Amino acid sequence: MKIGFIGAGHMGSAMIEGLLKAKIIAPENLFVKGGSSGTAEALQKKLGFKLIKEYDALKECQVIFIATGAKIVLEILTQAAPNISKNTILISVATGHTVKEAQAVLGEEIHVVHAIPNTPVSVNAGMIGTVFADQMPSESKAEATRILESLGKVEEVSEDLLGTFGTVAGCSPAFVDIFMEALADGAVLEGMPRALSYEIVAQMMLGSAKLAIETKKHPGELKDGVTSPGGSTIKGVTALEKNGFRYAVIDAVKQANS
Ligand SMILES: NC(=O)c1ccc[n+]([C@@H]2O[C@H](COP(=O)([O-])OP(=O)(O)OC[C@H]3O[C@@H](n4cnc5c(N)ncnc54)[C@H](OP(=O)(O)O)[C@@H]3O)[C@@H](O)[C@H]2O)c1
Incomplete structure (x- = not known):
């Protein structure tokens, strides 16, 4: 199998790293194929894939990813279309277009998948939402899913939910990063060394997520398990509520999704 990539920016490079790490x-x-800034060239030196300058090299690929900016994705697909062979699986991770719009450019014989990932795909712990073209053959669907599953968990969603999926899975890593930084700032304020604070916070986040996934317990139940009556945790929870923590988070999702 050969895989092609158009665009190796933040998301493209995260996926390329994940695919190579998974040895898929x-x-x-x-x-x-990168753009004009030299990002793909720098990544090539690190990861050793084949750098291509023209779209014609994509003819040999059975699966092609496109990870360019939303505004130019359909224009680039139009340019690349003559070099995409029949029955190729085209996985677009770009926002701002529908599966039908991509198919209108590429033709019905290209199996289009719209997949919205997040940056943890680079460490094979991504969360990826997928929408498949109508009438996509089941073998192509299974092949696309197999490849994407090497990057993390894959969930098929309806196209109208893909935007919100992208917000919750794709934007939230930044919200979580800010939360982790703030938690570490709190620890530093109390005298903890900076590096140790980040280590503790990151491991705590990983463990909390693992606990939620493995036990399937409601987040409220998990929180109740940590808050003893009159204890320090409920005092911290109260401070978060007083400062509008929940509303801040809900509003962040709403604003990011608007
Ligand atoms: N970042 C995320 O967490 C995330 C999550 C889900 C979905 N997405 C979607 O993924 C897409 C890419 O996002 P990003 O954050 O990776 O943006 P980005 O860092 O700006 O990357 C876009 C890349 O496209 C390249 N490019 C532009 N024209 C090209 C061409 N003609 N041929 C090949 N490559 C070309 C650019 O290369 P040069 O800069 O070298 O010109 C750039 O590296 C967007 O549609 C975004 O909405 C992103």
């Missing part, structure tokens, strides 16, 4: 593809079978 060997570097010599991964063809990457």
